[in-house]
Amino acid sequence: MKILSAVLLTLLTACAANVPANKPVIAPAPAAAAAKPAGRSDYMTAQEKEIRALATSPAFTVKRRKNILIVTLTGNAVFAQNSYRVEEPAAEFLKKLAAVVADYDKTRIGIFGYTKTTGKASTNQQLSDRRADAVSAVLENAAKIADVRIWAEGKGAADANRVEIVLTPTFR
Template sequence: MRKILISAVACAVLAGCIQDAYTGERKASRAGVGAGVGAGVGAALGAIIGGDKTRKNALIGAGVGALAGGAVGAYMDAQERTLRRRLEADGVRVVREGDLIVLNMRDNVEFPSDSAMLQPRYEPVLASVAQVLSEYPKTYVDVIGHTDSMGSDAYNKTLSRRRAEAVSGFLAAQGVAPERLAVRGAGEDFPIASNQTAAGRQANRRVEIALSPIT
């Protein structure tokens, strides 16, 4: 499974294609090469991940230290092991690509159609996520919202951002430093299932969490 997911990332970055993280099926990407996104991972590489100077300075000002050199890999290794041990029994897929970790929340954080309300049944899993994030404070936390294909592209971008904000707000309420958190709305651009079925649309109404080191 990990090999399939890593292939999905590489495929998107190098060739603009999509490989489904769950079936291994290859499909054409709507976003193409420029976005640099693997549909199975659901998180963009580059501008959408990590921190700019303003974000980094805010974290340093809040007393969060940065990682350097060989400490980065060891830190992300330890965080990955803890995430897998605590979350995989709950069905959270922990994806590792280099120094990037993505928590694929399919089946764990999904939303009703046209809604950004976080369902109470998902809160225990997110509370477990928040606990691990608090134990490993030297990472940026990007929360990325997605929608199905119903509605206009502009509306779905806004809706997906609201979904990301709902999850980010919950994590902050659980003690994750707000300076670490950033939200992105990916809209309908990166489906992980067919939008032609009700089950597929439900799977696409999701949020994913991407972690990258503060260096």
């Protein structure tokens, strides 16, 4: 009990005398890294650079919205009128695109098919579904992309005759 009293008295005296306790030396924090623009990632930037290098035809464009890449294939370079068979220039581009996307296994791939606004809505919907599925098949077969990473959806005549491939990072 006397020892406890002596320790408490010493502590209280040190506090009253404003004597600092022995503090461990702490190294200063490293300088903060430069902030990245909001919504950007090195992962998607690297992927974008590779895909842009492939898109040498005006029929194939690449846009970026924050961390999402949208690859658009337009016109007769992709499909003949009323057809869902992928034309050769587009097939070659898609095979190269598949090789890039396969290397980025944390990317989900959404494929959206569209048709022209002429004709019956039901026919256009069916054609747009088949076009999206055809593009999906080329990508899956060219690079053995897992089914869980890719999905296809027809949008009918909602917008001009094209296919959009939307690349989204999962980071899981």
